[in-house]
Amino acid sequence: MxxxxxxxxxxxxxxxxxxxxxxxxxxxxxxxxxIDFSAGSMLTIAFDTTPQLSELNAELDNLGYGTAIVQETGTEDFMIRLPAITDGEKNSLKAGLTAALGNLTERSFETVDPVxxxxxxxxxxxxxxxxxxxxxxxxxxxxxxxxxxxxxxxxxxxxxxxxxxxxxxxxxxxxxxxxxxxxxxxxxxxxxxxxxxxxxxxxxxxxxxxxxxxxxxxxxxxxxxxxxxxxxxxxxxxxxxxxxxxxxxxxxxxxxxxxxxxxxxxxxxxxxxxxxxxxxxxxxxxxxxxxxxxxxxxxx
The missing domain is CATH 1.20.1640.10 (Multidrug efflux transporter AcrB transmembrane domain)
Structure with a gap:
């Protein structure tokens, strides 16, 4: 023993x-x-032609979202953590990403307010x-x-x-x-x-x-x-x-x-x-x- x-x-x-x-x-x-504890928005997207993570980060920076946090999900989707944005701001962001990186599909979008x-x-x-x-x-x-x-x-x-x-x-x-x-x-x-x-x-x-x-x-x-x-x-x-x-x-x-x-x-x-x-x-x-x-x- x-x-x-x-x-x-x-x-x-x-x-x-x-x-x-x-x-x-x-x-x-x-x-x-x-997002669950500090408020903000989470946008999950997938591109027809998957870009490099560095390319996506660079384009987010160009669009004014340099503080966004991006994670790859393992299924060629990207989860983008953003400050709280409206539906209009989300659509503008998607349009900018589409113009730069190609067609994309929105998988999900959620926003949590501070309360x-x-x-x-x-x-x-x-x-x-x-x-x-x-x-x-x-x-x-x-x-x-x-x-x-x-x-x-x-x-x-x-x-x-x-x-x-x-x-x-x-x-x-x-x-x-x-x-x-x-x-x-x-x-x-x-x-x-x-x-x-x-x-x-x-x-x-x-x-x-x-x-x-x-x-x-x-x-x-x-x-x-x-x-x-x-x-x-x-x-x-x-x-x-x-x-x-x-x-x-x-x-x-x-x-x-x-x-x-x-x-x-x-x-x-x-x-x-x-x-x-x-x-x-x-x-x-x-x-x-x-x-x-x-x-x-x-x-x-």
Whole structure:
């Protein structure tokens, strides 16, 4: 049985470095809000003869839309993010692009005003907060027959926050490099990461509960280490199979769910690491602190 918990200082140091880097990336690059959160217009078009991305960007600049953000969808369509424009301005833009680059077809057009964008941001934050509260309450109830059931809920929520922060930081770096923006699909990805991370953590915590009741080791640290070892292969296999699916989405679906795939890929990797190497270690550290504070009379 590998002594994973015995190396907790190393794993926690790696986790701490990841969080520190994430905070640096967020401070330096920030997160670019998409149309769902900052208002604006999104025009999706396809040309009869597909131009180069550089040609389209140059022509948008000539037409007075130099700040527009263009993404290729993987199906020879272009998604153009613009400041909020009217139908008349859209028609003028299409006419200018047609004159310069050839006939085009409008796939879709949507505009989000500032009020809707503000409401969407608020609802997204509430959704994430409610998810964290629900996790805390559920795990506290699920482990109510164990000593200190609140520990399991608090550690699970801490693990979720760890994963979300790491995803945000790494995404900020990738966004700066590839021009990605956060949108509602991004929020869906964050919520999916939360669910995936909690699922992995609960599996390990449940094995800890079973082994504690069976008395498989004389100390809580021994129980946790054995539980992590017994679920390690399951956690890795589950994550690898999910990563394969996410990579397929990234390679073949295109920009429409690009943010979801990127967030899921980062979240699965970070969440698996966190569930196996960080969350159980925090349980042990917390228990050891309680023991020292109360003179060794506490049993986990």
């Amino acid at each position: 590998p002594n994973i918990i015995g190396k907790r200082k190393l794993f926690l140091s790696i986790s701490g470095a990841l969080i520190a880097l994430s905070l640096v990336f967020l401070a330096v690059f920030g997160l670019r809000a998409g 809707i964008a503000s409401q969407t941001s608020r609802v997204a934050l509430i959704a994430v907060a409610l998810a964290a509260l629900g996790i805390l309450l559920y795990l506290t109830y699920a482990f109510r027959r164990m000593p200190k059931p609140m520990h399991y809920g608090v550690v699970a929520v801490a693990a979720v926050l760890h994963d979300v922060l790491a995803v945000l930081g790494i995404f900020a770096l990738l966004a700066a490099i590839f021009g990605l923006e956060i949108n509602l699909v991004f929020i869906i990805g964050i919520l999916a990461v939360i669910g995936y991370s909690v699922n992995n953590t609960v599996v390990i915590f449940d094995r800890i509960r079973e082994n504690k009741l069976r008395g498989v080791a004389p100390t809580f640290e021994g129980v946790v280490n054995r539980s992590v070892g017994e679920t390690l292969i399951r956690s890795i296999n589950t994550s690898l199979t999910t990563i394969i699916v996410v990579l397929a989405l990234m390679l073949f679906v295109g920009a429409t769910i690009q943010n979801l795939a990127v967030v899921m890929l980062i979240g699965i990797i970070v969440g698996t690491y966190d569930s196996v190497f960080v969350a159980p270690a925090i349980l042990v550290i917390w228990d050891n602190l309680d023991r020292r504070r109360l003179g060794g009379r506490v049993t986990a």
